Amino acid sequence: MSTTNQRWFHRRGALTHDGWESIVDEQTPGWEHTGIRVAEITSGDSLYLSDRGVERIVIPLAGSFDIVHTAAGSTTSTHLVGRASVFEGPTDVLYLSADSTAQLTGEGRVAVATSPTTVVRPSRHITAAETPVELRGAGASSRQVHNFGTPQALDAARLIVCEVITPAENWSSYPPHKHDEHVPGRESRLEEIYYFEAAPAAGSGATQTAAFGMFSAYSSPAGEIDINAMVRSGDIALVPYGYHGPAVAAPGYDLYYLNVMAGPDPEREWLISDDPAHAWVRDTWRGQQVDVRLPFGDDTEGRQ
Numbered sequence: 001m002s003t004t005n006q007r008w009f010h011r012r013g014a015l016t017h018d019g020w021e022s023i024v025d026e027q028t029p030g031w032e033h034t035g036i037r038v039a040e041i042t043s044g045d046s047l048y049l050s051d052r053g054v055e056r057i058v059i060p061l062a063g064s065f066d067i068v069h070t071a072a073g074s075t076t077s078t079h080l081v082g083r084a085s086v087f088e089g090p091t092d093v094l095y096l097s098a099d100s101t102a103q104l105t106g107e108g109r110v111a112v113a114t115s116p117t118t119v120v121r122p123s124r125h126i127t128a129a130e131t132p133v134e135l136r137g138a139g140a141s142s143r144q145v146h147n148f149g150t151p152q153a154l155d156a157a158r159l160i161v162c163e164v165i166t167p168a169e170n171w172s173s174y175p176p177h178k179h180d181e182h183v184p185g186r187e188s189r190l191e192e193i194y195y196f197e198a199a200p201a202a203g204s205g206a207t208q209t210a211a212f213g214m215f216s217a218y219s220s221p222a223g224e225i226d227i228n229a230m231v232r233s234g235d236i237a238l239v240p241y242g243y244h245g246p247a248v249a250a251p252g253y254d255l256y257y258l259n260v261m262a263g264p265d266p267e268r269e270w271l272i273s274d275d276p277a278h279a280w281v282r283d284t285w286r287g288q289q290v291d292v293r294l295p296f297g298d299d300t301e302g303r304q
Contacts, residue, residue: 058080196213223240
């Protein structure tokens with residue numbers, strides 16, 4: 001394993017701290033603009049988000065949660081209905097403003113996307129029905145994207161967050177692309193976190209522990225990075241710069257990832273540049289149909 005792989009790719013549980021299975025934040029070496037916290041909560045347990053100056057999106061991965069959150073002296077309770085798993089389609093999420101603190105209770109698995117900021121945007125409960133569901137690509141590059149935290153869907157200060165489901169044998173995060181230069185109107189600088197889960201595809205007969213996918217990232221003029229990894233549920237890849245993709249769902253196993261992005265540019269924009277060696281792949285999608293296995297989940301309201 002290369003040294004850049006060791007620095008930027010972390011197996012499940014390698015980043016455990018303070019009751020959380022994984023924590024990435026500005027205390028992580030080489031990291032500045034984004035963060036993620038992942039935890040398994042059992043009935044009767046509580047997790048606390050006590051720091052102000054951090055905007056957050058609480059995302060149920062499996063299960064339901066109650067959140068008591070306080071800002072400007074006012075306390076609100078929000079119930080997140082959640083879902084059985086990340087492969088059941090979109091979930092409702094809660095955006096917490098940078099002046100909020102919160103207590104989480106419930107039962108299941110939860111992720112919290114974070115970004116430090118002094119800019120306060122209003123907290124907002126986004127229902128599953130409100131979540132824009134995009135079927136991106138075509139053929140073997142078909143994937144499903146839940147855009148609950150993108151600039152078009154959410155008024156946040158810095159965070160750009162979405163989640164992607166890739167059916168077995170398909171490729172996503174493809175063609176490989178980057179966002180590590182500030183080129184107005186063409187490319188924005190964004191750190192990116194990939195949090196992965198994998199599961200046996202319907203009818204495969206495989207076990208959950210066997211499920212995996214593949215993920216790659218490689219260098220650009222902005223910096224050196226080298227990740228070529230078999231990814232399993234709970235693994236995390238950090239992409240500070242460089243081209244990243246593909247994320248490949250192995251035959252027999254569906255692949256999910258949560259993307260958390262933020263950066264130093266003045267505008268909150270998600271602008272990418274494809275690797276010129278592979279950009280032609282987009283042209284091959286013309287005339288192909290979207291994979292008939294999509295969408296995952298029954299609620300397709302808001303699909304683009």
